[in-house]
Amino acid sequence: MREVREDKELLLEAAREVAEALVEAGGNAFVFTGAGVSTESGIPDFRGPSGLWRRIPPEKFTIEYFHANPLEVWRLYSELYRSMSGAKPNEAHYAIARLEALGLIQGVVTQNIDGLHQAAGSRNVIELHGSGSRAVCLECGFTDSIERWLVKVAGGVLPRCPVCGGLMKPAAVFFGEELPREALRRAFDLAHAARVVIVVGSSLTVYPAALVPEEAARRGARLYIVNLGETSLDWMAEIVVRARAGSFLPLVVGEAERLLGRG
Ligand SMILES: [Zn+2]
Known part of the structure; x- marks a missing residue:
């Protein structure tokens, strides 16, 4: 070396x-x-000294926490998404x-x-x-651009799949997910x-x-x-x-x- x-x-x-x-x-x-x-x-390095995990506890981006508190995690994700979306x-x-x-x-x-x-x-x-700019249905795998779902979240509505009614999740891989x-x-x-x-x-x-x-x-x-x-x-x-x-x-x-x- x-x-x-x-x-x-x-x-x-x-x-x-x-x-x-x-x-x-x-x-x-x-x-x-x-x-x-x-x-x-x-784009902040999540793990670095000024990283995102200093502001948002990583435990909130586990798949278990998401299942228990989907709307809260969607709101936190909106913040994360905003911190990425202006980057070139x-x-x-x-x-x-x-x-x-x-x-x-x-x-x-x-x-x-x-x-x-x-x-x-x-x-x-x-x-x-996974992709930070997409959402995916946890039931049927339907996937879509994340923007429209963030609008729903801002209005306090939990994103549901238009195909099967399943819970939608940001398509970024969460901790504990394969x-x-x-x-x-x-x-x-x-x-x-x-x-x-x-x-x-x-x-x-x-x-x-x-x-x-x-x-x-x-x-x-x-x-x-x-x-x-x-x-x-x-x-x-x-x-x-x-x-x-x-x-x-x-x-x-x-x-x-x-x-x-x-x-
Ligand atoms: Zn579905």
Whole structure:
């Protein structure tokens, strides 16, 4: 493991190495992201010192608490949603979308629910923790944009499914809930085929999501990590970059475009 900090020359050298690995892998690669990729967009890291969990106790976002107090949790969720909804993608999101457009990654597996990868133009986005901008019926799986349900909640009305009358829930995965099966399957398919995986903005402490890059690395994929703090897989990584993703990833794109002759 080689650690690179904010030094212009060393970062460029690391970016060149990541770009070379991506080109060599011929598209058998993916990016895995966590909250850190979106903090530069102003979205609070839930767990950080100014994170949301300091204001809203995480116990209220357990599936058990939701079943017992659905309207209260819907109201809290409205607050959470408002704190996300003005955010715009940053340079890191755009760089990841560009890597996909260049054919260098299959897609992005994310722990985030903010939709910023899609907003930046990423096409294959696997949302392991669900979507923050959708609602889902707990009975029949009917799913819909969350906005109209938030209007009902503001009016004191508990969201009910228009198809079956079941309880609607924000489609973000709550504590104690299983991860969406189809998303997990697609994520592990990528992990099994990958020759390169780039982790961005995740400390890799939330399971089972963190198993995705771990599985890829255990099967021999080259692992690169871009994260300001330590992660649980630093020891497995070829390079760990302790720099802002928004400054490092555009360097990778630049180097990759140069290698592909598209610079
Ligand atoms: Zn339903």
